[in-house]
Every structure is written in C-alpha cells, then in structure tokens.
Amino acid sequence: MEDLEQVIKKACEDLDIPGCVLQAVNRDGSFKYAKTFGKRSIQPGGDQSPLQLNSVMWIASCTKLMTSICAMQLVERGLLSLDGPIYDIIPELRDQPVLTGFDDTGKPIEVPHKNPISLKLLLTHSSGLTYDSMHPLAAGWLKYHNLVPATDSKLLTRFGRLPLVFEPGTSWAYGPGIDYAGLLVERVSKMSLQDYMKKHLWEPLGVRNMTFFLASRPDLKAHMADMNKRDPESGKIVYTNERQPYQDGEKNEVEDCMGGQGVFSSAEEYIKILQGVLATDENEKILKKETVELLFTPYLSKGGSDTLNAFMQNAEANNAMGGISQEVRKDYALGGLFLCGDAPGGKGMKEGTLMWGGVPNLIWFCDRKTGLAGLYAGQVVPPGDAKCAGFTRMFEDAMYERYKS
Structure with missing residues (x-):
C-alpha cells in the first residue's frame, strides 16, 4: 500500500497525472479505503489546494450504472x-x-x-x-x-x-x-431523472451531493476539480480550458438529464452507489436480490460479444473500458462491462465482476464474489490515457491485496 501511495504521489509531483481520488469499500463497510492525491487545479493562478474526498468531478459515463438501477426499479x-x-x-x-x-x-x-x-x-x-x-x-x-x-x-x-x-x-x-x-x-x-434518482436512489443511500444541473448547486461548483489533458510533446499533464460538458453554469446548462453521461459527483458520494449495489445481497435497499442477479447477467448475442471483444483489442479502447487484460473475454450486462473470467494471476477481480468508467479517466469496479468495489476518479481527457490506466490497475491490485490480508 505504501508503494501505491508513494508512486501516485510522485506521479502527481511529476505531472504524470494532476491528481486522483481513490475509494474502495466492501459489502458491509468493515473495509474502507479513501485517499486523495494532487491538486484541484494545475492551472497557473488556479486553486492549487489539495484534492479532497468531496472534490466534485464530471463523472460522465459513471452515470450509466445509476440510470440502469433506476430503470430496473421500474x-x-x-x-x-x-x-x-x-x-x-x-x-x-x-x-x-x-x-x-x-x-x-x-x-x-x-x-x-x-x-x-x-x-x-x-x-x-x-x-x-x-x-x-x-x-x-x-x-x-x-x-x-x-x-x-x-x-x-x-x-x-x-x-x-x-x-x-x-x-x-x-x-x-x-x-x-x-x-x-x-x-x-x-x-x-413522470419525474425528471434527477428527481427520480434523488428519491429512489440517492436518498436511500445517503447521497446528498450529486446533480445533473451544476448551476443549481453553486456549493458543488465551488468544489469542482479542473479538467486536464496530456501534452503530446512533453507527455506531461496540462490544464485545458476546452469546454467541459455541463460545467459552465447557466450559459451551458443542460436541457435534459443525460442518463448516460450527465452527473457531477464527488468520489466519496459515488462509492455509496457501488456499496449499495453490493449490499443488495443483504438489505435490498435499492433493488431486490433477484434483480441484481439480472444486473450482473451478460446478455450479448454472439455477434455482439465478438464485436465488443474485437473493439477492446485496441489498447486505448481497452484502457477506457476498464483496462483488464485483453486475454480475459468480456460481455455486457445490464449494469456494465462483464468479466467472463478471473483477472490474470488469480489475485484480483473475479469472473462476474462489473466495471465501467467515465470520459475523464474514471473507472469503477463491483465484484460481488469478493464483496469488494472501488473507484479511481480523476479529470484527464481524452479517455483511455495509458498512464491513468496503469495507476488504476495498480490501485485495484493494492485494494485486493489489502482486503485479502
């Protein structure tokens, strides 16, 4: 664990990444890990304060799992x-x-x-x-x-x-x-997706600081982490002022709740969603146990599965979609990417694990067999960044090692 933290700390100092928030938890909450690295902004004159557990990020396609849960409730x-x-x-x-x-x-x-x-x-x-x-x-x-x-x-x-x-x-x-x-x-x-999520997903799990409409939550906007990109010449991270979707207040406020990409959240709030999915095996707070079985069941046709696995032979695409070894076959379930076998080495994710991520190189995983879930959260574009993917894999390996010990 010390090696993980030292490596990521140095990566932030060297501007290999601007920073990240790491969260992991098990089914009953007896195991928790939460750690922040780096700064909210690397922009000259920007807020150079450290990232916090409550730092807000555009979580992009991490929204998808929550929308799938809401649909399955109906x-x-x-x-x-x-x-x-x-x-x-x-x-x-x-x-x-x-x-x-x-x-x-x-x-x-x-x-x-x-x-x-x-x-x-x-x-x-x-x-x-x-x-x-x-x-x-x-x-x-x-x-x-x-x-x-x-x-x-x-x-x-x-x-x-x-x-x-x-x-x-x-x-x-x-x-x-x-x-x-x-x-x-x-x-x-007959509710907006935000209102539905708030009533039927966020509030039952104690989530208070998520929104599709950032302009309506100036308290969250005040904690936003800046967006960054990798400079092609130096290979280092630099600030980008490219328009971040859904960020710029009323001028660019969204009209619709984009259930596949629209939520802003902190990592400490999103991990509650992942633990909530794990805990349904015991408390059925957000879904019935049999519904969670459906959420974790692969459903692609052979043509779909073959297309997905061919697509993920591209390294960048594979990194953006979890980064697990390309030798492990994948399928797609109602809740995310489905691993059809154990991660290599037998020490990490088990067959049946779901995972997905978001454009700015966020990745989550939810392993029901082991009872462990985690999130690597950062703000780097474009998706599939190799260095971010490497640190994500290192984080996941460290969580499994620590949890099993």
Whole structure:
C-alpha cells in the first residue's frame, strides 16, 4: 500500500497525472479505503489546494450504472418491460432506419429495422444506437450530410438524427442507449431523472451531493476539480480550458438529464452507489436480490460479444473500458462491462465482476464474489490515457491485496 501511495504521489509531483481520488469499500463497510492525491487545479493562478474526498468531478459515463438501477426499479414495479418494445413510451425510435452502408455514389443505404428495440438492448449497447463520433458508419453518414457531431444537451435532437448502425440485438456499439433508458424512466415515472434518482436512489443511500444541473448547486461548483489533458510533446499533464460538458453554469446548462453521461459527483458520494449495489445481497435497499442477479447477467448475442471483444483489442479502447487484460473475454450486462473470467494471476477481480468508467479517466469496479468495489476518479481527457490506466490497475491490485490480508 505504501508503494501505491508513494508512486501516485510522485506521479502527481511529476505531472504524470494532476491528481486522483481513490475509494474502495466492501459489502458491509468493515473495509474502507479513501485517499486523495494532487491538486484541484494545475492551472497557473488556479486553486492549487489539495484534492479532497468531496472534490466534485464530471463523472460522465459513471452515470450509466445509476440510470440502469433506476430503470430496473421500474421493471420490478411492473412499469417497464425488460424485453418488450419501447415504442409506446419512446415512439421517436419506432421508425429509426438501419444504415447498412453506402452505394457507389456515397449515398447512405438505409432500411427499416425489424427487431424491436427493448430496454435490455438499450442497457447493453446492442440496440444499434451509437455515439456519432465513435462508429465509422455514423461518421460516413455525417460526412455525406455535411454535419458534425452534435454538442447540444437535448437528448432527442442530439442523438435522434442518426440511423441505427446495425439490426437491434445483432451486434454491439457504444452509444446513447442508456440516455434513452433515462428518458424511459422519466416518461414512466413522470419525474425528471434527477428527481427520480434523488428519491429512489440517492436518498436511500445517503447521497446528498450529486446533480445533473451544476448551476443549481453553486456549493458543488465551488468544489469542482479542473479538467486536464496530456501534452503530446512533453507527455506531461496540462490544464485545458476546452469546454467541459455541463460545467459552465447557466450559459451551458443542460436541457435534459443525460442518463448516460450527465452527473457531477464527488468520489466519496459515488462509492455509496457501488456499496449499495453490493449490499443488495443483504438489505435490498435499492433493488431486490433477484434483480441484481439480472444486473450482473451478460446478455450479448454472439455477434455482439465478438464485436465488443474485437473493439477492446485496441489498447486505448481497452484502457477506457476498464483496462483488464485483453486475454480475459468480456460481455455486457445490464449494469456494465462483464468479466467472463478471473483477472490474470488469480489475485484480483473475479469472473462476474462489473466495471465501467467515465470520459475523464474514471473507472469503477463491483465484484460481488469478493464483496469488494472501488473507484479511481480523476479529470484527464481524452479517455483511455495509458498512464491513468496503469495507476488504476495498480490501485485495484493494492485494494485486493489489502482486503485479502
């Protein structure tokens, strides 16, 4: 443990990373680890005070797990179906075509989709929806129409214009499916996703300092950590003033609660979510035990699984999605990336562990077999940074070693 802390402390001093917050906990809370490193800002003239456990970060796709939990609560109550079509609730997706390619003139070839889009397909990124900057078919479609990736915060206008990139249920592509799952929660519950999370997830777990709407929480904005990027020439971390989504107050305040990417939180608050998932085996505070089994069940088709594992042979993509050895096969469950085998060496994550992360190189894991969960939280873009991934792996190994001892 001392080696981990000394290595990360030196990395911050050397500007290999600006700082990070590490959190780990077991099922009953008898094991806890919480440590901060580095500064809130490395910007000259910025707030150079140390990062704190309550330092607020844009947690990006760490939001997805919370939205999945909320959707499954409504499945438990019989208000949503896991397998049925979603079109009665989101009719906007009923006629979404499938982009199969381009003809000799470069014109997109689009056909109606046949398999219905379901909540299960949305939660496992197998609906055919994709982020417009992450798929070659989507990139080609945008180019043909002389469009650029959308940056607004209105879900249906930001993501609704693109066709599907495969027939629902037949493949895998990272995309806004869980943003649409959040819209399902809103339309069925007749509450904003923020209000729903607050009542049915955050408050039951004692979470008070999370928000989709940063302008409404100046107390949280006052604790924001700066965003950073790696300088390609020096290899060191530098401050970036590139617009951080959802950060800049009323000028760039979001219109919609983006269930796949929109929450701001501190690490000390997010770890309560992960422990809450572990503790459902005993207290069912946020989900029934049988529902958590569904949350941790892989659901991809063979085509989807093969596509996912091929995608993660890219080192940067693998780092951004957990960084576990590429030799370990992965699948996708309702709650996140699913490990189909134990991590190499037999000392770390077990088969069935879920994990995911967020754009600024945050990574969480939740291992029900071991009863351990953890979070590496930082603010470095772009995702998949190799140094951040290396420190994440070091942190996880140290937590398993310490927990087992």
